Amino acid sequence: MKRLAITTVFLLISLVSFSQSKFRAGIYVEGSQFFPEGTSVKKNGFSTGGGAYASYPIGKLFSASLGVGYRYKTNKTAFEIPDESNPTTGYAYKTVEETYPQHYLVVPLKVKFTPVQKFFIEGGIETSWLLNYDYVNEKPEFNGLLGAGYHLTQKLDASLCYIRGFKDQGMGNKNDYGQIYKNRMLTLTFSYSVFGK
Secondary structure, X not given: OHHHHHHHHHHHHHHXXXXXXXXXXXXXXXXXXXXXXXXXXXXXXXXXXXXXXXXXXXXXXXXXXXXXXXXXXXXXXXEEEEOXXXXXXXXXXXXXXXXXXXXXXXXXXXXXXXXXXXXXXXXXXXXEEEOOOOEEOOOOEEEEEEEEEEEOOOOEEEEEEEEEEOOOEXXXXXXXXXXXXXXXXXXXXXXXXXXOO
16 A cells, blocks of 8 residues: 555656646545445445546647545445344344445546537546455456536636446455445546646
């Protein structure tokens, strides 16, 4: 994890140094509707987070950005377990729900296309690491993203993106059932440029 953090910081510094006056660097916050796809998933959840980014223009209409941030997700999963409180029925079962808080380190790599002055389309790949479970199926986890946004001001952008995992993610600890799902999120992001325009 320490090596990952050092590598990410180095990439951001390199991008800033290379781009000189053309780069943009700033911060972002996000909020999401988290609706995982899986047979055991009982309820949708939510997600929130934030981080920092740096971007560099590629020609007149395109730009590339690299970020690093923290994301918190949570949802509930349902399980059928033996109902020991009602032994008269033999093989009785009851449904229980368990909440799964998830803490992620996220590194998004995006390409933005700006066909007109205010409107843009963006797509890319997120690489993320789930930090708070003993057993994790995909580490790192890869998500694709596609969305659109609008330049609210010279420094403030808003975007809405659909994020979907490439593979099923599984997680759990030693004394629980765990869950398996495919990540799906609809994310609203606000980004503010601290350096550059």
